[in-house]
Amino acid sequence: MEKSFTVARVPWDDPDGDRLRAAQRAELDARYGTDDHEPGTPPSAADVPVFLLARDGTGRAVACGGLRPLDATTAEVKRMYVEPARRGSGVATLVLRAVEAEARALGVRRLLLETGTLQPEALRFYLREGYERIENFGPYAGQELSICCARDL
Numbered sequence: 313m314e315k316s317f318t319v320a321r322v323p324w325d326d327p328d329g330d331r332l333r334a335a336q337r338a339e340l341d342a343r344y345g346t347d348d349h350e351p352g353t354p355p356s357a358a359d360v361p362v363f364l365l366a367r368d369g370t371g372r373a374v375a376c377g378g379l380r381p382l383d384a385t386t387a388e389v390k391r392m393y394v395e396p397a398r399r400g401s402g403v404a405t406l407v408l409r410a411v412e413a414e415a416r417a418l419g420v421r422r423l424l425l426e427t428g429t430l431q432p433e434a435l436r437f438y439l440r441e442g443y444e445r446i447e448n449f450g451p452y453a454g455q456e457l458s459i460c461c462a463r464d465l
Contacts, residue, residue: 317402322365324357326365328365332373333391344457351452351455355390360379374395375392377389377407379411381418386424390425392425426452441463446460
């Protein structure tokens with residue numbers, strides 16, 4: 313694992329965050345063959361108050377993740393993404409742990425997340441990191457392409 317990654321909170325509209333979220337959307341569009349693969353309201357600055365970027369030793373943003381509060385003690389992990397060249401480096405775990413720390417600081421006791429059936433590596437990652445599959449929740453209920461997971465903090 314590269315030791316020189318740093319993770320920090322940034323505004324939702326940070327240009328590096330915009331770039332990483334656009335790359336994530338492009339990757340998902342290619343995997344699913346459509347740009348219509350997100351049930352529910354797309355995340356935005358209005359409902360994702362915590363957004364984190366991981367930077368490598370050169371300062372390049374290489375990964376991101378956010379937190380969408382659902383109620384006083386539950387939140388959803390949003391926009392977890394790692395540039396393909398940095399996958400396997402450990403940076404995803406650093407971002408996820410930082411998202412979890414931010415959630416704890418907000419009083420969140422349970423994190424939920426959604427990934428897709430065409431993202432098996434994402435599901436393996438979340439299961440390895442202590443998340444368990446749950447019934448699809450909220451906008452993902454009844455969605456064939458959605459897989460939901462949760463973890464108590």
